[in-house]
Amino acid sequence: MFPKIQLLLIYFLFIFYSCKGEGKSPFFFFPSSESPSVHGIVLKESGKEYPSGSTFVLGNVVRNTQGQSIQFKLVNQGSSVVNIGEGSIIGTNASEFLLISPSLTSALDPGDYKEFEIKFSPDNNLGVKTGIFTINSDDPVVGNYSLKLTGTSIPAPAPRIEVKISSTILTDNSSGSQQNFSTRENTQSTPKTVTVKNTGNLNLNLNNPIDIQGSDNAYFSVTQPSKTTLAPSESTTFTIKFNPNNTTVRNAIAQIYTDDPNIPIFRILLEGTGTPTPVPKIEITYVNNSSITENATLPGLHSFNFGSIFPNSSSASKTFIIKNVGDIGTTLNITGAEVSNSTNFTVSSISSLSLTKNNGTDPATTFTVTFNPNSIGNQTATLTISSTNGASGNISNNTVELSGVGGKRDVLLSWTSSKEKGVHQTGGGYTLCYKKTSSFNTPSETGVSCLTVPYISGPYAPNSVTATLSSAGTYYFRVRAYSEKNTAANFSTAFTLTVTSPGP
Structure with missing residues (x-):
């Protein structure tokens, strides 16, 4: 099929005119003519042309709702009559694009058009949806017309809760987001600051006070946030502390109550361990x-x-x-x-x-x-x-x-037996005297101790005695006899003994 060539007839007017004092000059007039950008059938919307194979974006529409109707004109910009059939929408998400029109089947003279509307009506699934509007025609240039349709299904406006500690975003009721505390028993831990942010596009309301649940909830404490209504992108904070009374591991759950439709109760798992109090030993x-x-x-x-x-x-x-x-x-x-x-x-x-x-x-x-x-x-x-x-x-x-x-030192002292002066008779015997450090002459001197050894029986009086010494040093010993006839004989020559330690 050969392309149709349109002839543009150009008329010109050759005008001679004259003015006083001037010569005659020719004037050429060329009337203008604009050619359409597309020859054949084309869709138009708000004055913009969409040739066959173009893409039209219907924008964002909340899921499970219908978007605004878009009005199109199917215009015959060719030079001959074009016969068109009924339009249809095909493709992956065809059912989510609605064609609203009277019957499109007709013969379009050059310059004639048909009007119809298309709506984007996404289902519950979010994301980009696609379809293709098609209409059969005998247009010698375009043939069958098609227009690609796209639209995005978005969630309905709602508040959305985001919970962070420092720069870490927490996940609801997740062990991976568990917060661990450790502090000395009978003390209070350093508080952990929790940031609550509204990442949605409606106000987020904290419906109830934040609380601690679980069998060990008494060992944790929470301060309430200063704000209970958060505009989109607005934040508030609260703190959690651990208060152990011993070294037992404690577990609880902090609960944040909001009107986020997806997470009405955001739960933070808590675990605390009390460490022993330092003690002396x-x-x-x-x-x-x-x-x-x-x-x-x-x-x-x-x-x-x-x-x-x-x-x-x-x-x-x-x-x-x-x-x-x-x-x-x-x-x-x-x-x-x-x-x-x-x-x-x-x-x-x-x-x-x-x-x-x-x-x-x-x-x-x-x-x-x-x-x-x-x-x-x-x-x-x-x-x-x-x-x-x-x-x-x-x-x-x-x-x-x-x-x-x-202790003491027992010393056994002995001397030569004698029968002189009646010592070996009844009433007789010996006297042993001793003194520490120096000798002596009479028993009455200071520091002198004496032991009496009386006659008992036999031919001699006993000639030995044990002296108990209670301190270390050099001792001087002297012995003398006594009897009924002689009560105080002379002392013998002194003999010495040095004691260094107690006996066993």
Whole structure:
């Protein structure tokens, strides 16, 4: 089929005119003629042409509603009569485009047209929808006409809730959006700030106060937002805190009530863990009788024996070390150390009664105990070290059982037997006297002690006796006989004995 050539007849008018004082000149007049941009049938809408194969966008329409009717003209811009049939809409979403028209079947003379309307009526599904308007024709240039249709199904205007903590957007009732708290027991955690934003295009109303639900809800607290109605793009905030009373893991749900049709109750999962309160802890150590360092704060009996010490003298001191082995940042408050038998045992003062632990090193202090018996015999005492918070924050009383012996040295002294002056008869015997540090001449001198050894039977009086010595030093001994005939004979020459320690 050959294209139809239209001839444009151009008429011109050759006019001669004259003016006084001027020569004659020719004037040519060319009448204008505009040709249509499309030759054949074409759709027009609001004066704009849509040739076959074009695309027309019907815009955004809320789902399950009908958009505005668009009025089209099907115009024959050709030079011959065109026969057209009924129009139809085909394609993936054809049912969502409505063709509103009288019968289109007709013969269109050049310049003639037919009017009809198309509406976009999306179903419940959101997104871009497409269709094709078609109409059969015998137009020698265009043939069958088609127009691509598109429209977008959008949700109805509504408020929409968005919940964020810092820059993280949370998901309703999602473990991935769970908020975890950790703070020391019997304290309050740092608050977490929650931002609620309206990302919709209608006002978002917070219908009820935000609350905490769940069996552990009492351990969480919430502050209410300052705004309860949020315009589109407007935000408000509230805070959540965790308040543990021990180290048990607690779980709850924060609930935000709004008129968002998709999420009327937005839920934030909460989990909180209380951490132990830092506490001091006392440790008391000493080297025991087996030369092993013993911890007197451990369960069991703890003891120390000072051995045998002469009365009115003192043992070597025994050192006890007190440490704060508790948590960093704590202070151990020591009440003191005392013994139940202060007559025979002496406790020194403690160098520091407060031990603050500032780092990983355990602070320490010391005191000593000495044994100083005031008499011969066994002595015992209970040493008690006390603090107001050494038992993991509670009062502590730790004990060590102390013992020692007020010692003596038993010395067996003997001399040569004699029968002189009736010593070996009834009423006779010997007197042994002794003195520490220096000799003596008479029993009455200061510092002299005497032992009487009387005759009992047999040919001789006993010639030995045991002297009990209660202190270390050099002792001078002298012996003399006595009888009924001679009550005070002369002392023998002095002999000496040096004692350094008590006997077993």
